[in-house]
Amino acid sequence: MTFSKFFPRLLFATFLIAACAISTGASAQNSTNSVVTTDQVRAELLAHAPDGADPGKTVWVGLQLTHQPEWHTYWKNSGDSGLPTTLQWTLPPGVTAGDIAWPLPKKIPIGNLANYGYEGTVLLPVPLTITPDFKPSLLNSDLEIKLKASWLVCRKECIPEEGEFALRLPVRGSTALNAAAFDASLKAQPQDLRGESKVEVDGNTLKVSVTGLPVALQGKTLEFFPETPEVIETAAKWTQDWQGALWTARVPLSEQRSQSPAVMPLVLVTQADGQRQGFVTQARVAGNWPQVAAAAGVSPALAAALKANASQAPDPANPAVPLALWAALAGALLGGLILNLMPCVFPILAIKVMSFTRHANDRRGHRVSGLAYTAGVVLSFVALGALMLALRSAGEQLGWGFQLQSPAVVAALAVLFTVMGLNLAGLFEFGQFLPSRVLLLESKNPAANAFLSGVLAVAVASPCTAPFMGASLGLALGLPALQALLIFAAIGVGMALPYLAASLIPAVARWLPRPGAWMDTFRRAMAFPMFATVVWLVWVLGQQSGIDGAGALLALLVALSLVVWSLTLKGRARLPIAAFSIAIFALLAGAIGQNVIKPLETTAAAASGERWQAWAPGRVEQALATGTPVFVDFTAAWCVTCQYNKKTLADAGVLADMDAKKVTLLRADWTRRDPAITAALSQLGRNGVPVYVIYQAGRVPVVLSEILSVDELRSALASL
Structure with a gap:
């Protein structure tokens, strides 16, 4: 697809998401009744129990949504945008809820996009199974049903809404008032x-x-x-x-x-x-699927390095046996080297190379810059490690990469990279805003710039666990503080080593290109990796704060860009335009800023028939009790290696082997801070993601390599 065709669709989708987040009054008032009414939708909890609710019977319940004209909600696959309606049931013991029996959807064009959803009136029926374990109270023989529902209703703008509903059904009697609605909905099911x-x-x-x-x-x-x-x-x-x-x-x-x-x-x-x-x-x-979008940010160099190092990864099948300290230091050093290949840190490193080139004839400046950058990297890793160890000793359940588990930190990094991208693209120069004495101080202290670039590189790269780092970081938790900090320092030395070598060894420095007019083009080109990193950070935030948070952050970044542009203007127009743009930014920050750091409510429930289910404490033991093996994927949205490994997990041969062995697949999403997942990782001798574990009753858990290969995974499955 050409850029001219793709850009209008991307622009439209961006504004649609922003509209979803900016709309006020987006949440319906909570209700303990069976009806919730908003300006866009009338939502009602209906029930159909013509044979009563005795054990052994099936009772139908459902959320009926009556849309105002031009408004719609979404099917299980919402299409280009939107979110499907979700239902969370609170039921008595012995009563279980099935999946939504989704009626046939409609294709709803919106600009250059298309969604799948419902207009008019739709009923989303759900079967409730009354098992013999259901024991009605002697004082209250009713079946009490509670529902918390969330839906996204859209026209040109989108509004997330929710409601709480409650119904009581007589166990001995029958309820058939809504028979016509349920019959019509069930007839609308695909055959x-x-x-x-x-x-x-x-x-x-x-x-x-x-x-x-x-x-x-x-x-x-x-x-x-x-x-x-x-x-x-x-x-x-x-x-x-x-x-x-x-x-x-x-x-x-x-x-x-x-x-x-x-x-x-x-x-x-x-x-x-x-x-x-x-x-x-x-x-x-x-046939073979093309490379998925989630792996699109992985460069060919990274893919080659990952494959080259996959066979060298140690086999941590027995996490109870600690590695020798020297082996851990070597693994940390090598893992730090591989961090330089992570796409999220590439823009910072490219700028570092450009700064080396700019001062190609200044040997002393080279050495000072390389040493300062190394100091920034090493001290940042040590500081992060010390902070994590201190917080863990105080009782906090934290793991490596914990800084990107905070939506506020992710948003702050997105702001920083947006500003840096605008600067690289030539929209403004920092000298336009900084006082002359600050610029003079900066020119006299280039080492400070190099040091800070090392700090920034660590902040972005540290969550990208590289091979050999998982076992080393896991070992660090059980070592005395000084030895643990040595491991963190080794990671920093590994990451800074190529640039330290380029600054200290003339032969390495001579490999760098000479200064010239190409540097201005290269600088502007570096703006695009910066903006790509912002896209990644917004996606990570979307996993933490939902579509509201991601949309709010996008809107604020656009407003911030408007502020920066307005401050570059000349003449009389600068003051009013700048004041107007700052006011818009402040208004948006006050109206939707809280959505950026508001955590997304999650549920461990998984729809029946889905291959992957959400991990939860005790779920592995429950599956093992049935005699089936369990595969757990400890992952996070901000972990680039995790996204790369998803190609292996989606391999047709691997999935066929898992089906043949009847393996239960659980995914532990560590994108947001989760003390239970942190504790589970600690039990495995790990302190970060990715981690892949095969559990089997009566056997020690098998921890696979951090860079998965199809052969390794199929071999492990064959031994079950």
């Missing part, structure tokens, strides 16, 4: 197809073929809805054709695809006798 379906990955296109559709549909145009989000280009044109009883389609893949499923549930919809009729099929995927 299972018995025929064989297949999806073939052909470059950047999916070739879909479906058999078993009713004869009456042959020749008709069908609507196409994949249940797996973030795979296809939702708004793009696609083609379909009938070859007898075989329906085929060619659908373009999304350039921002983040999923590589082995099986794709597909919903096909058509109009029949004035009614929408749908069919669902499980299509097996053939």
Whole structure:
């Protein structure tokens, strides 16, 4: 897709997300009744129990959303933007809730985007299973049902809303007042197809073929809805054709695809006798998926280095046996070296190389800059390690990379990198805003700049766990403070070593290019890695604070850029425009700034049928008690290595082996601070992510390498 085509869509999506976050009055008033009403939606909790709620019966409950004209909510796959409605149930012991029986969605175009969702009135039914363990109270024989629901309702702007609902159903009696609504919703469910379906990955296109559709549909145009989000280009044109009883389609893949499923549930919809009729099929995927968007930020150099070092990673199968201190120091040193290949720190290092080149003829300046940069890196690692050890000794459950578990720190880094990117792009020079005596001080103290660049590099790179660092950092927790700090210092020395060598050894320095006009072009080009890092940080914040937080941060960064631009103006217009832009920034900060640091509420529940489930304390033991092995992925959004390894975890052969061994897959998301996950990592002798563990009843947990390979993972699964 050309930039001219992609940019309007990106711009529209950005403003849509910002509108979602900026809208006020976005949360419905909490209610303990069965109805919540906002200006956009009337939400009501309905129940259908024609046979009562005795043990062994199934009771249907559901959230009915009645939208105002032009407003809509979303299906399980929301399309290009939006969020599906979520339901959190509070039920008596012995009563379990199933999945939402999603009715057929509609395709809703919005500008250059397309969403999947519902308009008008829709009921989202959920089955409740009454097991023999349900024991009604003698004093109160009703079945008490409580629901906390969240939905995103959109027109051109989007408003996140929520409500709390409660119902009581008589156990012995029947409830059939809402029979028509539930019957209509259940009739709107897609029917299972018995025929064989297949999806073939052909470059950047999916070739879909479906058999078993009713004869009456042959020749008709069908609507196409994949249940797996973030795979296809939702708004793009696609083609379909009938070859007898075989329906085929060619659908373009999304350039921002983040999923590589082995099986794709597909919903096909058509109009029949004035009614929408749908069919669902499980299509097996053939062919090799292109590289997913999540790994797009991994440079070829990084990918090559990761593969080259994967075979060298030690086997920490027995975390109870500590490594020798010297081995840990060597691993920390090598891990620090590999940190230089992490995309998140590349912009800082590129600027460092540029500063070396700028002073190519100043040998003394080279040495001073290299030593100052090394001091900044090493002291920052030691300070971070000392802070973490001190907080842990005070009872805090923290691990390596804890600074990026704070939304405030992530947002501050995004602001810093935005300003640096604007400076590199040539929008402004720091000299325009700094007093002359400060500039004079800066010119007299270039070592201070080098030192601070080392500090910034550590702040961004430290969460990117490299090979050999996991075991070293885990060991540091059990060592005396001085020895532990030596390990942190070794990481810093490893990271600074290439630049220290370039500053002290003339032969290395001669490899650097000579100064010239190319440096200005290179400087401006470096603005784009800076902005790419901002995109990554906004994505990390979205995992911590949700779409509201990410949208708020984007809006504030745009407003901040407006302030910076206004301060570069000349003449009479500067003062009023600057005052206006500062006022806008202050207004936005007051209105939506709290969304940036507001933690996102999460739930450990996972929909039935999902391959990965959320990790929770005790969940491994529960799965092992059933006799099945367990694979746990300890991961985080800010961990680049974790994102790289997801390609291995999504490999079709690996997934087939896991299915054959009936492995329970759990994902422990450490993006936000979670003391329970920190404690679980400590038990494994680890202090950061990624960590991959295979549990089997009666055996010691097997901790795999931090850089996963398909062969290693399949070999470990074969031994189960």
